[in-house]
Amino acid sequence: MYVPSRPLLLPAVLAASALLTGCFASTEATGAGAGERLRVAMMQPPRSGLSPLSDDAFKLSRWSTAETLVRLNADGDAEPALATGWKQSGRNWTFTLREDVTFHDGTGLTAEAVVRSLTEAAGASPKPRILDGVELTVKEGEPGTVLVTTADEDPLVPQRLSSPQLSILAAKAYRGKTVNPVGAGTGPFELTEVDGTSSAALDRYDHYWGGTAKAPGIDVTFVPDGTARAAALRSGEADIVEAVPVSQAALLDRDLITEVPMPRTNTLYLNTERGAFKDPALRAAAREAIDAESIVKGVYEGRADVAEGLLGPALPWAAGLREPARPAKSGDPAGKSITIGTFTDRAELPEVAAALQQQLQKAGFKVKLEVREYANIESDALTGAFDAFILSRATVLDSGDPAAYLYSDFASDGSFNIPQLADPAVDKALSRAGATPTGDARRRAVVDAEAAVLATDAAVPMLHERVIQGDAADVAGAAHDPRERELVTLDTHLK
Numbered sequence: 390m391y392v393p394s395r396p397l398l399l400p401a402v403l404a405a406s407a408l409l410t411g412c413f414a415s416t417e418a419t420g421a422g423a424g425e426r427l428r429v430a431m432m433q434p435p436r437s438g439l440s441p442l443s444d445d446a447f448k449l450s451r452w453s454t455a456e457t458l459v460r461l462n463a464d465g466d467a468e469p470a471l472a473t474g475w476k477q478s479g480r481n482w483t484f485t486l487r488e489d490v491t492f493h494d495g496t497g498l499t500a501e502a503v504v505r506s507l508t509e510a511a512g513a514s515p516k517p518r519i520l521d522g523v524e525l526t527v528k529e530g531e532p533g534t535v536l537v538t539t540a541d542e543d544p545l546v547p548q549r550l551s552s553p554q555l556s557i558l559a560a561k562a563y564r565g566k567t568v569n570p571v572g573a574g575t576g577p578f579e580l581t582e583v584d585g586t587s588s589a590a591l592d593r594y595d596h597y598w599g600g601t602a603k604a605p606g607i608d609v610t611f612v613p614d615g616t617a618r619a620a621a622l623r624s625g626e627a628d629i630v631e632a633v634p635v636s637q638a639a640l641l642d643r644d645l646i647t648e649v650p651m652p653r654t655n656t657l658y659l660n661t662e663r664g665a666f667k668d669p670a671l672r673a674a675a676r677e678a679i680d681a682e683s684i685v686k687g688v689y690e691g692r693a694d695v696a697e698g699l700l701g702p703a704l705p706w707a708a709g710l711r712e713p714a715r716p717a718k719s720g721d722p723a724g725k726s727i728t729i730g731t732f733t734d735r736a737e738l739p740e741v742a743a744a745l746q747q748q749l750q751k752a753g754f755k756v757k758l759e760v761r762e763y764a765n766i767e768s769d770a771l772t773g774a775f776d777a778f779i780l781s782r783a784t785v786l787d788s789g790d791p792a793a794y795l796y797s798d799f800a801s802d803g804s805f806n807i808p809q810l811a812d813p814a815v816d817k818a819l820s821r822a823g824a825t826p827t828g829d830a831r832r833r834a835v836v837d838a839e840a841a842v843l844a845t846d847a848a849v850p851m852l853h854e855r856v857i858q859g860d861a862a863d864v865a866g867a868a869h870d871p872r873e874r875e876l877v878t879l880d881t882h883l884k
Contacts, residue, residue, distance in 0.1 A: 465789030670720025701853030
């Protein structure tokens with residue numbers, strides 16, 4: 390448990406916002422790595438009580454509290470983590486577990502623990518995105534190993550097992566109705582306290598297999614309001630701020646922000662199952678009406694890249710393989726009414742929605758906007774409640790390979806199929822991409838699958854975002870990860 394030692398008072402300009410008041414605290418540490426706790430402002434509150442079977446898993450990963458069998462390097466290749474190595478034999482993969490690893494509750498990492506965690510994930514409803522279209526079973530192998538078997542040969546099993554949604558947790562995490570990661574990870578920081586959707590606290594775990602963290606702990610506050618996050622960095626209320634809004638970046642000292650191209654695409658998803666955009670000609674009309682360059686300049690102040698496809702400059706090989714598109718013929722909107730949904734958690738998206746509203750109305754549509762917090766709009770988006778939905782989507786979030794994202798979002802049985810797309814040609818291309826071995830052939834198949842999706846106009850990619858992260862001047866060793874998997878690491882600390 391921790392006690393405040395650096396009291397914080399918000400400046401008067403933030404008095405109208407209670408988002409940060411009293412949220413950040415820190416302790417003085419003694420012994421190895423003594424120093425002050427890191428105060429981190431995160432954008433999105435937990436959606437599922439920090440269950441690793443949800444997108445909350447990426448918070449656990451960014452705080453270095455939950456770990457996976459495999460991690461990805463900068464090129465997206467699999468490297469050892471809780472597993473020291475692996476080998477394939479047809480549909481079977483054998484993973485050798487690292488020795489002398491303990492969970493935060495003091496129990497040891499065993500094959501039984503790995504089987505439990507991966508089996509829970511494989512049987513979850515909905516499945517983790519990385520397992521879309523994948524039938525996976527896990528059992529204990531020879532001492533110190535686990536055997537992972539898939540229904541079909543899958544060249545991406547190691548990359549899949551790097552997804553934070555497949556984190557390995559202690560048995561205690563699975564005793565309730567939901568998966569509870571408090572005190573159940575293996576990372577250098579132990580999650581000790583969660584206050585609903587307001588805050589979380591982590592303490593350094595001194596028995597971590599990979600060494601001793603330099604910071605004594607992390608105090609996290611969830612701050613959906615982007616202006617408040619940026620103000621916290623300016624005023625010294627936070628040490629690390631994720632997702633600084635473009636509108637705020639210019640107001641910060643240039644030395645405090647880092648901008649990195651990232652595999653994240655801002656896309657307009659069009660409902661192909663019902664409403665105006667069931668008509669392919671009207672989907673084509675919407676595509677033709679969108680001026681992405683003006684959105685990049687006007688909303689993102691040039692801190693983004695105009696999209697040429699779903700896969701952006703963070704995957705430079707895609708542009709070299711992509712062939713010129715053959716756009717479908719557009720029809721006359723003739724005053725058709727449409728409702729576009731989006732969310733407030735990413736500060737730019739409501740502005741993007743307003744710009745699209747003007748562009749589509751100019752093209753002949755009648756446009757209504759519906760904007761909420763993401764937690765309150767996701768379920769409606771997934772059930773096709775809107776004619777269109779604006780989403781900021783990471784394209785290699787889970788495996789380092791875009792095939793999983795494409796399948797999740799555009800396959801007939803994809804778990805994140807917001808456009809409600811059911812197209813045999815798309816399904817065929819996605820299946821081919823997923824089955825192709827890693828390397829040049831797989832990259833070619835992925836670009837072919839992207840082309841099949843774009844030919845339907847179920848998704849209109851507009852721009853590729855950049856990571857804008859704020860680090861206080863006395864922060865050292867913070868990660869700047871395009872995949873948004875790392876943030877606070879062993880080496881992150883205050884000078």
